[in-house]
Amino acid sequence: MxxxxxxxxxxxxxxxxxxxxxxxxxxxxxxxxxxxxxxxxxxxxxxxxxxxxxxxxxxHRRCFLTGRPRANYRDFGLSGHILREMVYACLLPGATRSSW
Incomplete structure (x- = not known):
């Protein structure tokens, strides 16, 4: 935070x-x-x-939830680790986890 x-x-x-x-x-x-x-x-x-x-x-663009100034994705307005947590929890429609 x-x-x-x-x-x-x-x-x-x-x-x-x-x-x-x-x-x-x-x-x-x-x-x-x-x-x-x-x-x-x-x-x-x-x-x-x-x-x-x-x-x-x-x-400066900041994360919508945490206010983190780095590693923000413009499409979602979230930082990388928050975006990943939300994708794993299936809270972002259309975003899928990568698995290989």
């Missing part, structure tokens, strides 16, 4: 990313369009004035 504080910090980052998503996207679009150099620097300053944690690259 991950520390509660890290899980809460990740949730806070997700909220910030959703809050500033449109502002960040529009300012990036304006920077890419042909503008004068002064307008481009103003848009870059506006982009830099946004909180760091509102950037989507700072988000």
């Amino acid at each position: 991950a520390k509660k504080s890290l899980i809460q910090k990740e949730k806070k980052r997700q909220k910030l990313e959703q809050k500033y998503h449109l502002i960040r996207r529009s300012s990036k679009k304006k920077i890419r369009s042909p503008l004068s150099l002064s307008e481009k620097t103003k848009m870059q300053e506006k982009l830099q004035s946004l909180p760091r944690n509102s950037a989507p690259t700072r988000l």
